[in-house]
Each structure stands twice: as C-alpha cells, then as structure tokens.
Amino acid sequence: MSFFSSLKFVLSRPHPEARPFLLISALLSSMAYWASRQFRCSFLRYIGHMSTTFFAFCLYFFRDPERVTPTHPDIVVAPADGRIISVEKVVPPQELDIGTIPVWRIAIFLSVLNVHVNRVPATGTVTRIRYTPGLFISAHLDKASQDNERNAITITLPDHRNITVVQIAGLIARRIVCSITEGTSVRIGERFGLIRFGSRTDVYLPPDVDPLVFVGQTMIGGETILACL
Numbered sequence: 001m002s003f004f005s006s007l008k009f010v011l012s013r014p015h016p017e018a019r020p021f022l023l024i025s026a027l028l029s030s031m032a033y034w035a036s037r038q039f040r041c042s043f044l045r046y047i048g049h050m051s052t053t054f055f056a057f058c059l060y061f062f063r064d065p066e067r068v069t070p071t072h073p074d075i076v077v078a079p080a081d082g083r084i085i086s087v088e089k090v091v092p093p094q095e096l097d098i099g100t101i102p103v104w105r106i107a108i109f110l111s112v113l114n115v116h117v118n119r120v121p122a123t124g125t126v127t128r129i130r131y132t133p134g135l136f137i138s139a140h141l142d143k144a145s146q147d148n149e150r151n152a153i154t155i156t157l158p159d160h161r162n163i164t165v166v167q168i169a170g171l172i173a174r175r176i177v178c179s180i181t182e183g184t185s186v187r188i189g190e191r192f193g194l195i196r197f198g199s200r201t202d203v204y205l206p207p208d209v210d211p212l213v214f215v216g217q218t219m220i221g222g223e224t225i226l227a228c229l
Contacts, residue, residue, distance in 0.1 A: 015117055017177055017194055018062030025055040061196070064117050067222035069189025074229040076209070077188060078219035079121045079165050080201040082110040086142065087211050092204055093145070095130055096152050096164050104205045106226055107145070108219050110170075110195070118193040119222035120155070120186045121203060122163050122229070128154040129182050134169075144168055145202055151176045151193075155186065157229070161206040167193060168200040189222040 014022065032048035035041065069077060086107035092098045110116055134149040149169040154162050167176045178193040180186060195201075205211065209227045213219075 013064055014059055014062040015064040015194055017196065018058050021058040021062070022055060025051045025058065029055060061112060061116065062194075063115060064191070065115060067119065067189060067220070069119075069222045070225060073123065075188075075225050076121045076163060076203070076205065076227045076229065077119070078108065078221050078224040078226055079118050079203060080108050080110055080116070080219065080221045081114040082108040082201070082219050082221075084213055084215050084217045084219060085109045085200075087213060087215055092164070095132055096154070096166075096204065097128065097130075098154065098162055098164055098204065099207075101207050103207050104209065104211050104227075105145075106203045106205070106211055106213065107142075108201045108203075110199050110201065115221060116194050116196060116199065117191055117221065118165070118167060118195070118201060120188055120190045120192050121165060121226065122155060122157060123188045124155040124157040124163070124186065126153060126180050126182055126184045126186060127156045127162070128152075129178065129180075131176075131178075144170070144200055148200075149176065151178050153178065153180070153192070157206075159229075161208075161229075163206065164204040166202040166204070167195050168202060169195060170199040 029048050029051035032044050032051060036044035089102040090105045091100055091102050130152045132150050135147045151167040152164055154164045156162055169176055176195050180192045205227055211227050213226055
C-alpha cells in the first residue's frame with residue numbers, strides 16, 4: 001500500500017456511530033483548554049490532552065473506508081476486517097436454528113486497530129436475526145461464540161441455502177450495532193453494522209461449501225473471498 005493510499009485509508013470518513021464520541025470529546029477538549037488558560041491549571045490542560053487523544057482515536061477506530069467487492073455471484077466475502085483465528089467444522093449452536101449437521105465456521109478476530117464496520121458476506125434475504133445477551137470474555141477464546149453477547153443474522157441465498165453471520169462482543173466491546181431487519185434484501189459487500197471496541201465475527205457456511213481461507217490470514221471486509229458457493 002502506497003503512502004497516499006495508507007493516508008486515505010486512515011483518514012476515511014467515520015461511521016455515524018462515531019458522532020457522539022467525537023462531539024463529546026471535542027467539546028470536553030475545547031472546554032478543558034479554555035479553562036486551563038483561564039485558571040492556569042495544569043490538570044485541566046492534561047484533561048484537554050487526553051480528550052484530544054480520545055478524539056483522534058475515535059476518528060481512527062470508526063473509520064469507514066470504501067471497499068471494492070468482487071462481483072461474481074457465487075462467492076462469500078469476509079464480513080469484517082481482522083485475522084482468522086479458527087476454521088473448523090462445528091455443530092451450529094441451537095440458537096441459530098440452522099440444523100445440527102456440522103458446518104464450517106470461520107472466526108475472525110478484530111483488534112481495536114481494525115476497521116469495525118461489518119459487511120454482508122453474500123447476496124440474499126435476511127430471514128432471521130437473533131440477539132443473545134451474554135458475557136464479555138476475550139473474543140480470542142473459542143467459548144466466546146457461545147458465552148459472549150452476540151447477534152446472529154441468517155441470510156437465505158437465492159438457491160435457498162443459508163449463511164449465518166454472528167457479531168460477537170469482546171473483552172472491551174460493549175455495543176453491537178445492526179442496521180438491517182428481517183425480510184430485508186441485502187447485497188454482497190453492503191454495510192450492515194458495527195461492533196465497538198474490539199470484537200469477533202463468525203461465519204457459518206452452508207454444509208456443502210468449503211472455506212478457501214486459513215488460520216492466521218488477514219481479512220479485508222467486503223473484499224477477501226471466504227468461499228465459493
């Protein structure tokens with residue numbers, strides 16, 4: 001990636017979820033700097049520095065760069081940026097209601113440095129959304145798939161097979177955002193949500209589909225191909 005491409009990536013527009021954080025930190029920073037000059041208080045100046053740092057962090061964390069999604073109709077793309085921590089066949093959790101036949105599950109871990117905007121992995125119709133409250137243990141752990149707060153979205157493909165994407169909160173993530181509803185028609189690569197601040201995204205493939213990725217591989221949400229249908 002060239003310097004200008006990297007700069008454009010870092011300075012991409014923030015997701016709308018960033019607005020309250022940016023507004024509050026900007027106001028707090030301005031007030032703290034003004035008060036520190038008026039009262040000559042080093043502690044207030046320190047508050048101003050911390051607020052400015054948090055403002056810059058939010059600009060980076062909530063960045064929402066444009067992505068070029070492959071146009072082939074028979075592929076599944078990564079729903080999130082991050083690193084693959086698991087590619088294995090598992091019996092889907094009962095809450096997903098997608099049967100008991102073992103299927104491939106691809107788990108993507110997102111650190112606080114990754115883009116956290118989630119994207120639709122394949123074109124289809126949202127047929128089920130299931131939110132489950134839970135814990136906030138480290139998303140690295142395998143049991144996070146069943147113990148942590150999570151939001152499962154099942155997308156029915158045109159050929160009636162299902163793909164399920166699960167947004168999973170992590171150790172410091174405290175909010176899962178999902179902007180689509182049941183019955184919505186979605187297209188591959190579209191934005192559908194966000195998890196803040198550090199999380200995991202699992203993808204459950206149809207039983208007859210094999211993954212094309214491996215543990216340790218870096219994902220680019222909306223671009224990296226996970227599997228062929």
